[in-house]
Amino acid sequence: MEGHMFECVNQAAVHEELEDETRRLCDVRPFWPMLKLVTRNCGRAERLLDSKIGVLIGKGLHELDALQDQEVKDFRSKMFRISEEKMQQVQLMTWSEWLQACFSPQLEPGGGATPVTDGVNDKQAEASLKVTMHFDQSQVQVRAGLFHGTELLCKPAVSSESSGRSEHVWNSTLEFDITVSDLPRMTRLCFAVYAVMDKVKKQKSTKNHYPVAWVNTMLFDYKGQLKTGDIILHSWSSFPDELEEMLNPIGTIQTNPYTENTTALHIHLPDYNPHPILFPPFDKIYLYLSDGGKKFHIELKEIMERDPLSQLCENEKDLIWTLRYDCMENFPQSLPKLLLSVKWSKHEDMAQLQALLQIWPKLSPRDALELLDFNYPDQYVREYAVGCLRDMSDEELSQYLLQLVQVLRYEPYYDCALTRFLLNRAQCNRNIGHFLFWHLRSEMHMPAVAVQFSLILEAYCRGSIPHIEVLKKQVEALSKLKSVNELIKLGTIKNARSKTKEAMLTKEAMMTCLRQSGYTETLSDLHSPLNPSVLLSGINVEKCRYMDSKMKPLWIVYNNKLLGGDTLGIIFKNGDGTRGCISMVLIMNHWNKMCLCRIVPYGCLATGDRSGLIEVVSSADTIANIQLTSSNVAAAAAFNKDALLNWLKEKNSGDALEKAIEEFTLSCAGYCVATYVLGIGDRHSDNIMVRSTGQLFHIDFGHILGNFKSKFGIKRERVPFILTHDFIHVIQQGKTGNTEKFGSFRNYCEQAYLILRRNGNLFITLFALMLTAGLPELTSVKDIQYLKDSLALGKTDDEALKQFRQKFDEALRESWTTKVNWMAHNVVKDNRS
Known part of the structure; x- marks a missing residue:
């Protein structure tokens, strides 16, 4: 056992190492009934922990090991070191300190060595393209744009039309009207591939471009180095409505992991210098600063009091930028509007803004939330916003946790201020850690965030090892409920002709299933995913049922020792989206604290792809x-x-x-x-x-x-x-x-x-x-x-x-x-x- 272990191919068609010998085969569910005996490569305790984390987050860590991505390796290495330090601190705690850290009561008040080159001002950014496509079109074009948030930094570049069947090659260069020295740190290079269709006579619409694929990438890597050389980008084919210039800057910068049937763009980014070009740190940026004027204008107040959806015209942006010091002194909460007024395509303006951020008054956490929107991608801005969030109490952070998890999608690099903030607060408070885990895990099926979220989940687990078994029990219980739901759906299909017979037989099959020892054991004595402070002792099988709607949600009734023998009901939904419900419930629960009206707060949690729990x-x-x-x-x-x-x-x-x-x-x-x-x-x-x-x-x-x-x-x-x-x-x-x-x-x-x-x-x-x-x-x-x-x-x-x-x-x-x-x-x- 010390030298060997079993391995199988699981339901996701990937190799899974079976370190935890207490798991049963019905829980492992191998794709094919075959196990392979393999030699261990490292210590058993370490492998066992890796195995548990992989099962828990729904993605084997060997999949992360296999990624040839230096950013992934560096992030995991940093988080591993931080997690080890965290666990060492936990081991030195007294019992009372540990209880306070993991289960803090809701009583607190609201509240490089590489040379930097910058002698490229007269050189324009260029990118030669070679595009390989797995579809048949008579004519295609590629459009490319440079974006900072949703702001287009210069006019998009468009390739010539290319005719062919499956491979299209452009031996030309796309040029952008912006100097390399003026590129913001968070510049996105966005591509759209579209078919050029012949215009049909008598057709009123003049549109003759049909979008086929899009893909984005950052111009600077996670270390701040300008990317160069050959890059292959596997694109996405699902388009949001009303795309400007057919480009999708708000879309992910991850390339499509399903490469077999996707459009692949082969691009070449040229070298400008014998040395790599690094985006300069703040002390270098400071050298670019020029003196700013200082005056007050009465128009400013009216502009600053507008809601976040109000558009600013160019004259208003110029006024705000001119009076930026007045904004800081009189309207500090107006920082988002100042950021929208910055000319991000001018490095002088960027330098002024980043210097201003060093002295900008701290915003309230609620006001700082807006700065995490996609419109504000600048690294210094987001670090400033996270600095403001540190004043949040644990209770307030819990209210906004779902939104903060969603804006992780806007972070182009794995190691960022928001990720570290959420991990730190989650590892200091188990309640926050619980919901961070589920908000992340519920979206692991989405390829655009699967790697990013699995890295955060792994980091959380390594820094909260005592929490692993608690969460693992919940994951296993939900897997059992999913099996019961699928059994019911199968039963209702088989007995569709007789509704009475269907209800009777399916209800009986459900109860028989729930009474099995494997189900009883897994579904008993676990902390509720809806509320980790509630211990679900055992299922009251006689009171359980399924609901008469298309997806046959389960109505599960628990006995609860901690509530004086009262029962507690949970609805399990599978195959029906719960995210909209969650968002509305959380927002209403939040509003409940603002006024005297009795909004009834009840729990609602997404747990996976179109599955979730609702409190009865x-x-x-x-x-x-x-x-x-x-x-x-x-x-x-x-x-x-x-x-x-x-x-x-x-x-x-x-x-x-x-x-x-x-x-x-x-x-x-x-x-x-x-x-x-x-x-x-x-x-x-x-x-x-x-x-x-x-x-x-x-x-x-x-x-x-x-x-x-x-x-x-x-x-x-x-x-x-x-x-x-x-x-x-x-x-x-x-x-x-x-x-x-x-x-x-x-x-x-x-x-x-x-x-x-x-x-x-x-x-x-x-x-x-x-x-x-x-x-x-x-x-x-x-x-x-x-x-x-x-x-x-x-x-x-x-x-x-x-x-x-x-x-x-x-x-x-x-x-x-x-x-x-x-x-x-x-x-x-x-x-x-």
Whole structure:
């Protein structure tokens, strides 16, 4: 055993070393029932740790070992050294110090040797191209552009047209109108390959270019050295909508790992000097500085108070840059607008900006979040932003952790300030480490981030070795739940002709599966992925079921020793996206802390490719079920305004009823405003729920930012938000003339709306940071425009309140259309059952 181990080919078709002999073959699931005995290359303890980490993160470390990438090797070497130091510090801690570090209570307040050459000012950047393509087109062209963030640094270069079948060669040079010395450190070289189609007569559109592939690369490597020589770039074929110049600067700088059927661009970047060209460090940049003028202009205040989506014209940019010292002294939070005013194609401006950053006042962490957007790629800017984030409490960091993980995609190099910040905070607080692990692991199936995220996951595990077994247990449990879900889907397909027989046989098969010792053992005594402070002791099999929707989500009920014997429910979804739901739940939970409205916080977590967990809110039912149980006729149930109030009366008596109605009023106000501002659609009576204690809450946020459902071209939802007469009946305590209670409710809504407006810039920033999260209704800045309109940003409070009052009156006036929709939903549901 000390000298040998087994190896297999796993389900992902890669070699996996089986170091952990406690794993069973049914958990290993080799692709073919064959194991190979191989000789160990190093110590058993080290190999065992590597094996555990590989299984845990979903990518064998031997795959990282096999990458011929010096940046990967250097990053892993640095992180290995840091992790060793971290674990040595942990071993020297007392028990109380270790508990404080790993489980800190939420009580804290918010709060080179190579010569540098720069004698290339008169030399233009050149790149000769050779392109090999695996598709047939009669004519193709290549377009190339240099970008800093989304700013095009100079006019794009376009190749001549090339005719051929599978290989296209250009023996010409693409030139860019910018000197090498003016290239920003974070310059991206972006390529687009497109077919040139013959124009069709009588066709109104003049477009004759069809995009085929795109790929990006950094001009400077991770060490700051200008790239030279031959480079092969394997491109991507999925194009975002409305690409400017058909180039995709916001896309990944990783080349496509699936090289077999991709377009390959062979480019050559020339040498300019006998020595490598390094981007100069700050002390060298400082030599370029020139004196800046200092004056004040009254226009500045108006410009600086605009929201993040507002565009700046060239005159305004020039004004901001001229008055940059006034900005620093009077509007420090305006740094993003100053950065958008920098001429990044001039090294003098870059030098001025980087010097200014050294003396710029520290921003609040919330304001600094915007600087991590794709529009601000400069290394010094991002380091400054991360420096501001260090003032975040652990609780505040947890609120923004999902967004911070998403903006890791914008980091062109593995070793960066944001990565180190997240790793440090995660290794100092296990709760943060838990969610960092799952936010990263849930996207390991995406080839553009697989290497980057696996490197961070490996670094976290090496620095948090005691946490590995805890997380490994969760990963194994989710694998078991996925197997159960697949079993149910298979059973429902086989018995599709008889619904009664299907339900009975499939439910029985599910329970038999859950009772097996292998499943019982794996699914018991684990920390909940939704909340690591909750210990899930054992499954209550009799209460488990699967839900009647297309992907057959599992409804798993746990006994919980730590909650006085109460049960705890978890929904496992597989094959259905949960990311949109997660984003909305997190944002609503965050908003809950800003105002008095009772937004019901519940857990929601993506765990893999279209899979995730949702916390079951206890003692709650849907509006549809409450209405249907009060009426014998499904069609009439939606129009029974007494059903909801009677249900609350059954659950509460005396003073408890008055308290429940107050909770209902506040929570209804919160969700009215939240669903309006966030543009949440598909609001039928099965995704609005009420707890027995009165709190109303919404679930299933599949349609956001005004993307409402329609049928036969007609919008099914015609109201700004859901405010039906049975809701008002509860708010008015069943008394038709109780205008005082309704007036209070309306006032709650207005106050909540004004609070949201005051935090409008933050919400725009949070959505902007989620642009790469894969939400189908949030793919470009234009999608976020809905928020700007719903919050009436740019208007006074009085003007905004007038707009909201009009929407409120519209919701009241058109509430009958909601009832009609709900009636149709109840009838369909009744027929299904």
